[in-house]
Amino acid sequence: MTTTQMQTTTETKNETTLLEITSLKKYFPIEKGFFNRRIGDIKAVDDVSLTIQKGETLALVGESGCGKSTLGRCVLRAIEPTGGKVNFRQRDTGEYIDLMSLRKPQLRRLRREMQMVFQDPNSSLDPRMTVSQIIGEPLWAPSLLKGEALRHRVQEVAEMVGLRTAYLSRYPHAFSGGQRQRIGIARALASNPQFIVADEPVSALDVSVRAQILNLLQDLQQQLNLTYLFVSHDLSVVEHISDRVAVMYVGSVVELAPTSDLFNTPLHPYTEALMAVVPRGRPGVKRHRTLLKGEVANPANRPSGCPFHPRCKYAQDVCKTDVPPLNEVVPGHYSACHFAGELGLRGING
Numbered sequence: 001m002t003t004t005q006m007q008t009t010t011e012t013k014n015e016t017t018l019l020e021i022t023s024l025k026k027y028f029p030i031e032k033g034f035f036n037r038r039i040g041d042i043k044a045v046d047d048v049s050l051t052i053q054k055g056e057t058l059a060l061v062g063e064s065g066c067g068k069s070t071l072g073r074c075v076l077r078a079i080e081p082t083g084g085k086v087n088f089r090q091r092d093t094g095e096y097i098d099l100m101s102l103r104k105p106q107l108r109r110l111r112r113e114m115q116m117v118f119q120d121p122n123s124s125l126d127p128r129m130t131v132s133q134i135i136g137e138p139l140w141a142p143s144l145l146k147g148e149a150l151r152h153r154v155q156e157v158a159e160m161v162g163l164r165t166a167y168l169s170r171y172p173h174a175f176s177g178g179q180r181q182r183i184g185i186a187r188a189l190a191s192n193p194q195f196i197v198a199d200e201p202v203s204a205l206d207v208s209v210r211a212q213i214l215n216l217l218q219d220l221q222q223q224l225n226l227t228y229l230f231v232s233h234d235l236s237v238v239e240h241i242s243d244r245v246a247v248m249y250v251g252s253v254v255e256l257a258p259t260s261d262l263f264n265t266p267l268h269p270y271t272e273a274l275m276a277v278v279p280r281g282r283p284g285v286k287r288h289r290t291l292l293k294g295e296v297a298n299p300a301n302r303p304s305g306c307p308f309h310p311r312c313k314y315a316q317d318v319c320k321t322d323v324p325p326l327n328e329v330v331p332g333h334y335s336a337c338h339f340a341g342e343l344g345l346r347g348i349n350g
Helices: 003-007 068-075 104-113 131-140 147-160 177-189 207-224 235-241 259-264 269-276 317-321
Strands: 017-032 037-053 057-061 083-089 096-098 114-117 195-199 227-231 244-249 252-258 327-330 333-335
Touching: 017 068, 017 227, 037 068, 037 227, 037 252, 057 068, 057 235, 068 195, 068 227, 104 114, 114 177, 131 147, 131 177, 147 177, 177 207, 207 227, 207 235, 227 235, 235 259, 244 259, 244 269, 252 259, 252 269
Parallel strands: 057 227, 057 244, 114 195, 195 227
Antiparallel strands: 017 037, 017 083, 083 096, 244 252, 252 333, 327 333
């Protein structure tokens, strides 16, 4: 069995599937010397396969550098993948189209159905544009709306996200971090998308406004029937907002499950270690903590066998030589561990 076959999940698309990711890869070349000779690759995303259902929130979690943000950008072709397929169900026809096969003019027309909310509202908003121009850019740049129709749509979307229309003539520097993120969300909603990649949308915000933005995203999802790919390293946020969670380690998905199942009964040692550091509001209750040793594996020189085995306290000889496949251990719950279901791993309340 090849590595590609091992890393691909057995999830299949159905009538409610909006997005199907198959064997997606993103390798960044390592070059050396005067002639920039390619001597290797940084495997930021390495053979990831996932499906996302209409109306759900699928969260991607993992340590910094695991490839989750790169995966989100590859799905939208904000950066070009090295390989793989992304089948997207079009709203008008209901048919799937492979985003990777589209030329730029075709992709540009489809982008109105797929948008992104960025991590840092300070750097993602053009300081030389007014709020009205920023929100309306996805519409006036491709000439979808003009004049009074454009102005009406901008006002409508601003009101959806809780921005006063009197502020539309102002510039981003006049707003707080939470308000700037509302502007970014409004920009993503302007073209009436059905799928949004939210890349760490609250990590740059004060704790006091994070809950407001998360609740806004959930309300908009219900109101507009949106589907989210939610990228985050904060498991407390993920537990609150997601329907399913995919855990990534060194470019690969090592566990995938419904949120409650993942948090209560993790089936991969890496997930157990992530759960152990999530603060819980239960004073006086001691928790078992599994602290990770060592550094995150180098994506340019992954360890043989299971990439997590150098840091795993449960590792055995087979873990050093054989790559574990991402198998369905219990219905809907996938794990890439040779001993999934046998280790008695502790969940978030363990």
